[in-house]
Amino acid sequence: MTQKDITFVADFLTEHFNEAPELYNRKGKYFNVERVGQYLKDEDDDLVSPPNTEGNQWFNFLKDSTHLKESPLLFPYYPEKSLHFVKRQMEGVIDQCLQKPADVIGKSVHQAVCMSLYKVSPSEDSTQLFKLPFLWNDKTSNLHYVLFTIVENSISKIHILRRHTDTSRSVSNGIIAVEFGNFLNNSINESLDSRCYSCLDAHFYDDETVTVVLKESVQQEGKERVLAQLPLS
Numbered sequence: 001m002t003q004k005d006i007t008f009v010a011d012f013l014t015e016h017f018n019e020a021p022e023l024y025n026r027k028g029k030y031f032n033v034e035r036v037g038q039y040l041k042d043e044d045d046d047l048v049s050p051p052n053t054e055g056n057q058w059f060n061f062l063k064d065s066t067h068l069k070e071s072p073l074l075f076p077y078y079p080e081k082s083l084h085f086v087k088r089q090m091e092g093v094i095d096q097c098l099q100k101p102a103d104v105i106g107k108s109v110h111q112a113v114c115m116s117l118y119k120v121s122p123s124e125d126s127t128q129l130f131k132l133p134f135l136w137n138d139k140t141s142n143l144h145y146v147l148f149t150i151v152e153n154s155i156s157k158i159h160i161l162r163r164h165t166d167t168s169r170s171v172s173n174g175i176i177a178v179e180f181g182n183f184l185n186n187s188i189n190e191s192l193d194s195r196c197y198s199c200l201d202a203h204f205y206d207d208e209t210v211t212v213v214l215k216e217s218v219q220q221e222g223k224e225r226v227l228a229q230l231p232l233s
Contacts, residue, residue, distance in 0.1 A: 042084040112167040136204035147202045156180050156198045
């Protein structure tokens with residue numbers, strides 16, 4: 001350490017750790033703590049050196065405002081408490097606000113149907129098997145669609161799940177799969193593997209059309225990309 005470093009530390013200790021006789025009756029609080037650190041302690045005790053709010057424009061504004069002074073929209077200020085204390089207070093208020101909607105929404109949601117899409121062994125990472133989930137709501141026909149792919153099944157196949165928004169009703173063809181494979185081959189004489197395509201992405205374009213981005217599956221440079229519009233019918 002240089003002499004400058006030692007002087008800096010000595011000045012810090014002198015400024016912030018002077019004896020404070022008025023604190024002797026407080027257990028373990030014989031010295032003034034550093035003013036920033038006291039705000040970060042996860043304790044409910046009052047701050048040893050609370051801030052001086054005199055002249056603060058915001059506090060003066062609230063004090064002079066009849067309507068804002070007692071407003072329930074303003075979060076109360078605790079000048080004697082640390083940030084951890086204020087954080088816990090705020091979390092409690094937020095949890096209380098969210099509890100009622102959570103109860104109401106939770107009671108209104110129920111399982112309409114259950115379909116087994118695939119099975120995995122406990123050792124497999126199932127999070128990588130379900131990709132491209134895209135939701136679409138057809139308000140005209142009151143139908144809800146989900147587009148997705150199952151990697152384990154086939155990378156060239158997308159699945160379309162259809163349900164009526166009225167859970168008491170059912171529609172035909174609840175789930176279908178569309179396989180692209182070699183559908184762009186010019187003739188039946190082409191090799192099945194020569195122009196095999198997999199799905200990069202899929203979205204609904206409108207209520208009657210699905211847009212898909214395809215790529216050639218062959219391992220070569222300059223893989224061809226295809227943007228295809230497919231009628232839902």
